[in-house]
Amino acid sequence: MTEPRFEHPPEEAAISYLADGHSLRSWFLTTDHKRIALLYLVSITFFFLIGASAAALIRLDLLTPQADLLTNEGYNRAFSIHGIVMVWFFLIPAIPNVLGNFLVPIMIGARDLAFPRLNLLSWYIYIFSGLLTLYVVVSGGVDTGWTFYTPLSSAYANGAVVATIVAVFISGFSTILTGINFIVTIHKLRAPGMTWGRLPLFIWSHYATSIIFVLATPVLAVTLLLVAAERLIGIGVFDPRLGGDPLLFQHLFWFYSHPAVYIMILPALGVISELITAAAHKRIFGYWFVAIASIAIAVIGFMVWGHHMFVSGQSVYASAVFSFLSIAVAVPSAIKVYNWTATLYKADIAIDAPLLFALSFIGLFVAGGLTGLMLAMLAIDVHVTDTYFVVAHFHYIMVGGSVTAFFGGLHFWWPKITGRLYNETLGRIAAVLILVGFNVTFFPQFLLGYEGMPRRYHVYPPEFQVLHVISSMGAALLAVGYALPAIYLIASLLPGGRRAPANPWGATGLEWTTSSPPPKDNFTEQPVVARQPYDYPLAHPASRDDG
Amino acid sequence: MSAGIELWPPQASHHAEQVDLLIGSFGAMVWLLTLPVFVLMTWFTIRYRRSHQVNRQHAPTHNLWVELGWSVIPFLLTLGFYVWATMLFFDIHRPPPDAMTIHVVAKQWMWKYQHPEGAREINDLHVPAGEPVELVMTSEDVIHSFFVPGLRIKQDLVPGRYTSLWFNASRPGRYALRCAEFCGTDHSVMGGNLIVLQPQDYAAWLSRSADGGLDGTLAETGATLFRQMGCSGCHAAASPVRAPALGGIFGRPVALSDGRTVIADEQYLSDAILLPNKEIAAGYPSIMPTYGNVLTAEQVNALVAYLKSTHAAQDSK
């Protein structure tokens, strides 16, 4: 980060980062943040497939009230591995390590992240921990759920609990390294003129995410180590037979895991702000409110963990306070939604696939957030906690929200990342399919939960079957929706795929000022920023007649 | 078995009706606040689509009052519901003094109940209708959760701790009872029924099960254990060992060696038996042995029930 920034003299057309070396070595030992982003893209896709296969098993088995495909033990292993892989090996790295890795330096006009080699190391750590998780799967699995509640995990569960814990523990280092890298980069490597008030909202949300990465992950690491130590050598921390306290585990776990749910959504909120403004060709309404809301979510998010413990035996007064704070944390999220809607007012909107993904995101995120608000209400939570209502709530936010935003972002920046244009019609069809498939899958689960269907049930009372069957059919539709982009995005890479111009959307933002795909050093000339972000002409006297 | 859709869980208590009313009205308010967002989002997208020529002059970029309005007003409205929900929640944690107490012990993967008169049952729980029932619960192994959808209540059972909840089931009938906290292999089959009987039917049921030859009341079982387990060797008035007298200890303040004073409730008593070094009564040597690996949760329950049934005797030492 100290050597002169740009080696290529401006007049010499720089070759793209994709063309700069074709050997395996040039990929696996690269320190280029853009290539590392692609390494991550391929690896999280792989883990997504593993997690999705487990989900398919679960949904198939739930087609009937009895056990058909799996034993009880097998079912428990399926949902445990589903949760563990989806949370730590897909969703947490998805947006930050793919889109964030690619875009954070470019958006602020830097040549790379502050610590390029650390960035590569973080990918290797991630892969190593991921492989360990795969070893757990093939060696028989684990049946603690992704929450590892004690004393079940520390004394009673069989299966590869310690190996799983070590895998999650190691993956935490990858997360922490990414967080440090982003924070330092955003502080130190902004282009001349890129003041804090000119940062794209994508950067603000990644900044907030990085703070949580760095502050929360160590707590999880220590907690999981204690579980492993209790299992291996019987130190008494969580097991009451050894003088420990099982609730201590829940406090520590949720102190990390509630902020972790914001790790999964904050980057998505950043993506949506970019998609909405680019499609609307308009300045974001209330820039500062949206920016500060990210930081507020990160900060208040550290104070609400007890809302996962309302029926655990925690003091009722503590519960009342956690309930109040959980309602407060919904405010900054609501602010963002209102501001996005206001941004569309008097805008100049291109209804392309990225916008469709963004609007789906808003709808699903609102549904997830409002049911979160219901869960924060004590008397309601007592009834629906640990039921399918909670399952639906967090899937609306994590899948309906974050995964949809990831897909939207992937479509929006695909031309920049690959230099190719995908088939826009198929893109719109995929967006609609995913929206419909998602709702058919998860909406019935709200009803199931309120009717009293507990989560993590392999066999269930027959009166719940109809809703479960609808949910499984929705899942099949959703799978088609997710498979479709894989097809046309990959097709766009084939020889003969349409080339993307530098700025296919007519968007502002430094990433659109450089070529598609960008040169190895991102820019041929050091960019200088003189304007606010989203500096679109406010009013369009004329309108164009195509999208 | 009919496999139709059950669209709403039965309401077995007044509390269940209250919870339904709460979620219904909160749901309605939430819709009122959200509908404008969805409608405007769609309308703006269609009206301001790029191919459509409309007036786009003077688009606002920010407005402090609007921002404050849409943050503060929904928040205040939600706070109203917060107060309501919290009061309902406090209700289910404050049992009326005349509630009958049933002890519940969970273990992988079954429920065990002990009625105050000594009757025991497994998985199915019989209770009288229209009378407050308090469940004092613990677990022998991992965490479980007692969930009766028809009552809209749920409470975790934690090993090494007592938790409780109470209810007043007003409508006789059979209601599903399920374990809601993942507890290992057979979690999904750890269930039973809550059978709510008319009080006279309950009394009849009780006398039938008492005839079943189960041993005495819970407190009597505890009294036997108190001798068998050697507690009386130290705690009896005549004992040479210096140990506190336990008659009538329940509900009384106890001075601890670290200067604190606590009320001797179920939690305190069971801790004193299972983890005697956690809290030590002031003025006594910490020689009480740990019973954590010796007694089952049910035996601890019985001992606690016995201690609750004793009265302050003349035997101060």
Ligand code: HEM
């Ligand atoms: C709008 C603000 C939100 C509120 C008020 C809220 C509230 C809650 C509450 C009270 C619970 C506990 C439910 C229970 O276990 O009984 C919960 C669970 C959960 N929430 Fe949220 N939530 C919000 C946003 C989010 C976001 C943004 C995410 C993720 C991106 C998320 C993911 C989850 C997950 C994963 C769980 C369940 C964890 C588990 O038990 O496995 N929530 N939420």
Ligand SMILES: [Cu+2]
């Ligand atoms: Cu939470």
Ligand SMILES: [Cu+2]
């Ligand atoms: Cu269970």
